[in-house]
Structure formats: C-alpha cells, structure tokens
Amino acid sequence: MKTLVFVSLVGLFLHDTTAVMHSLRYFFTASSEVTNFPEFVTVGMVDDIQVGHYDSNTKRVEPKQDWMKKVTEDKAEYWEEETQRAVDYQQTFKVTLDTFKRRFNQTGGVHIVQWMLGCEWDDDTGDVNGYNQYGYDGEDFIVLDLKTWTWVAPQQQAVATKQKWDNNKGLSERLKNYLTNECLDWLKKFVNYGRSSLMRTDLPTVSLLQKTPSSRVTCHATGFYPNRAMMFWRKDGEELHEDVDKGEILPNHDGSFQISADLQLPSDDWGKYDCVFHLSGVKEDIVTKLDKREIKTNYVNPMNTVIPIIAIIAIIAALVLLGLRCHWIQEIQRQKM
Incomplete structure (x- = not known):
C-alpha cells in the first residue's frame, strides 16, 4: 500500500494529541446527491494540518503547504502518481457506496461513505499507533482492531465484510506493514519537511x-x-x-x-x-x-441614556424657541419700517 497525500472531513475522526505526538491521517469521502459538494474528496493531514487535497471536480492532488513541495525534490513524479492513485480510489469508492446502499436496502437520497486511515507516533517514547475505519451516513460501519488485527462490525450490515476481510490474511499483512512501517516512515519524513511550521507555537x-x-x-x-x-x-x-x-x-x-x-x-x-x-x-x-x-462589554445601561436624550430634547427645544424669537424680532422690525 502506498501513501496518499490528501484530506477532507476531518472532524469525524480527530482526537486529542500531545506536544510530542505526531499524526498522519488520510480521509476519503464518497457521497451521493449532496448539493454543491464533490462526489469524491480525499484529504491528507499531518498533525491535524491539511497538507494535500483531491476531489472529483479538480481531478488533481495538490499540496496545501509550501513545505510539502519538498517531496518533489526526492521524487519528481510524486504528485502525478498520487493523482492517478486518487482517481483509482474515486472509482473504487463509487462501487463501495453502491454496495453500502444495497446492504441497507437503499436506493436514492443523500448518502456518505468515509474511510480514515493513518498512524501516530510519539517522538519522545517511540510509541506507534494506527487506525483504519469506515463510516456510513455518520455512523461507524467497520473498524480494524490493531491489537488482534481483526475487524469489528458495529452494525449487522458490516458482518459480511468483517468475515471476508478477517479471512483475507494477505490483506491483514499488508495493512500491518503499512500502519506500523510505511505510514510511520512517511510521517517522520513529513514532520522533518514541515518542522518549522508544525512545531511552532503562538500564544493567544x-x-x-x-x-x-x-x-x-x-x-x-x-x-x-x-x-x-x-x-x-x-x-x-x-x-x-x-x-x-x-x-x-x-x-x-x-x-x-x-x-x-x-x-x-x-x-x-x-x-x-x-x-x-x-x-x-x-x-x-x-x-x-x-x-x-x-x-x-458593549452593554450600555438604558438609564445612562436618559439624561443625554433629555439634554438633546432641551437643545432642540431651545433652538426652536431661538428660531421663533428671531422670526418675531424680524417681523417687529419690518413693521416699524
């Protein structure tokens, strides 16, 4: 399994991290009949910072941080390969969305499939953790248990997928290698690229x-x-x-x-x-x-406005009286003339 660099609806899966905990996460989102939203989006996150993006409208994987462009210094064709991989995932997830709909006896309407894949690494203790989970219409669908390397199916509709994937030993080995080795290697590389940005702290x-x-x-x-x-x-x-x-x-x-x-x-x-x-x-x-x-506060006590209002009224009244007085004086003068 090769690395992707993109990221989308982050909020569904994010959790707290510590000062020395680094994470690399990829989010894949396929949807149907969602207004003004691409049918497929992938996003890549390093330490909760978006570093890459692809969607079915642009059809290109694009870096979202200047320091991510350093990847091309090691591999000039990196972004082209990632774009092709994203296009392949787009087709795969279109089929996956149709499969989920059938499992739930659904046809039309708004539906969303999401996949989150990634790893985290504590650069102080060296501890490594990974995650691989799918969600459907806002609820967990199937999750990989990294202690047993078996799948957990929170919903009855996912049991068939669990049985299929648990019996696929080749899939388990590939996932184990990716989550404990390859993902970690990429995470360390990205942290090194963006250290000045990722490790900065600004007080509020x-x-x-x-x-x-x-x-x-x-x-x-x-x-x-x-x-x-x-x-x-x-x-x-x-x-x-x-x-x-x-x-x-x-x-x-x-x-x-x-x-x-x-x-x-x-x-x-x-x-x-x-x-x-x-x-x-x-x-x-x-x-x-x-x-x-x-x-x-922007609060103003209403009682504090009473005196100014009275003063304004008094000034206006005085001006009116003054105007009338001037008018009377002018009339008297004209009569004397």
Whole structure:
C-alpha cells in the first residue's frame, strides 16, 4: 500500500494529541446527491494540518503547504502518481457506496461513505499507533482492531465484510506493514519537511467578555497555534465542570485558532475563580483572574441614556424657541419700517 497525500472531513475522526505526538491521517469521502459538494474528496493531514487535497471536480492532488513541495525534490513524479492513485480510489469508492446502499436496502437520497486511515507516533517514547475505519451516513460501519488485527462490525450490515476481510490474511499483512512501517516512515519524513511550521507555537490574547451584567462571563482566547489546546474555569484551584459551557476550537482566517468557555455568574467571591488556557508544548498556562474591572462589554445601561436624550430634547427645544424669537424680532422690525 502506498501513501496518499490528501484530506477532507476531518472532524469525524480527530482526537486529542500531545506536544510530542505526531499524526498522519488520510480521509476519503464518497457521497451521493449532496448539493454543491464533490462526489469524491480525499484529504491528507499531518498533525491535524491539511497538507494535500483531491476531489472529483479538480481531478488533481495538490499540496496545501509550501513545505510539502519538498517531496518533489526526492521524487519528481510524486504528485502525478498520487493523482492517478486518487482517481483509482474515486472509482473504487463509487462501487463501495453502491454496495453500502444495497446492504441497507437503499436506493436514492443523500448518502456518505468515509474511510480514515493513518498512524501516530510519539517522538519522545517511540510509541506507534494506527487506525483504519469506515463510516456510513455518520455512523461507524467497520473498524480494524490493531491489537488482534481483526475487524469489528458495529452494525449487522458490516458482518459480511468483517468475515471476508478477517479471512483475507494477505490483506491483514499488508495493512500491518503499512500502519506500523510505511505510514510511520512517511510521517517522520513529513514532520522533518514541515518542522518549522508544525512545531511552532503562538500564544493567544485572552479576554473576559460579557453581554449584559446578568449574562454569563466568557473567557475567550484567540490567535493561538497549533490547535492542540484547552480552556477551563477553576474555583479555588479546582477545575469546574458544573455551570461551565466549553466551546470548540475554531479556526481564524489567518490560520490561527480561537476557543471560549462560558461561566455562570458566581454568587460568592469572584476572586475564587480564574480561567486557564493551556497550549500543548508550552509549560506555562495563561491564567486570567475573574475580575469585574477586566470584563469587556458593549452593554450600555438604558438609564445612562436618559439624561443625554433629555439634554438633546432641551437643545432642540431651545433652538426652536431661538428660531421663533428671531422670526418675531424680524417681523417687529419690518413693521416699524
């Protein structure tokens, strides 16, 4: 099995990583009757960063990071070979999608098949792990257990596939070699290519925000990189789980990330609370004390607008009276003339 360099709907399979954990993942997505979406997409990810992309509209595997172009220094025909391999996968997945539909007694409608293949490597301990799993219409279909090298079928419709693949010893050996050797070799090579980008860390700006005096307080961090981060609220040094709503890590337009965590307004001493932001690979956390004076808001007390409004009305009335007075004076002068 050769390596592919592409990636697509990442969110279905991503999981937490640590500062020294590197990963190489490929995502394959075949769909039917999805509006404004290619019938087939493949995406490649290194440490959760997209490095390559192919879809049935462009019909080309393209690098998504400048440092990925270094691959051609070792092998000039790399991208052409990957494109041909992606085209082959596109045809294979078209058949796979039809097979899944028959298994579930389906004909038309929106349906999606996904395959995630990859490995991860801890460059501190040397531990290696792999994953190979299929999903259909948003649910797990069949997953490879790397401890037993047998397949797990969460759904009855996948049992026939499990039996077929478990009995294919050649397939098991190829997968074992790829996931424990070839995938690892490519991962180390890619990490070496993109080390300056993959290993960089950017600290965020952390702010306390509030819509109104009675609404939740939001701790918001933006501008950090990479996306391996977490944020939580503490009380007296202990992490809070109740009265806290944690948001997801979201991308910014410049390639950095943002995250937020909401805290229900405390009824006791605010000085007991603080917000903690942790970025993987950085020893020191950013701790922000809950301080009313530090909270930013666009809220304007309606009572504060009463006096200005009255003042404006008074000014307008004065101007009107002044205008009338000037008019009367002009009329009196004309009459005297």
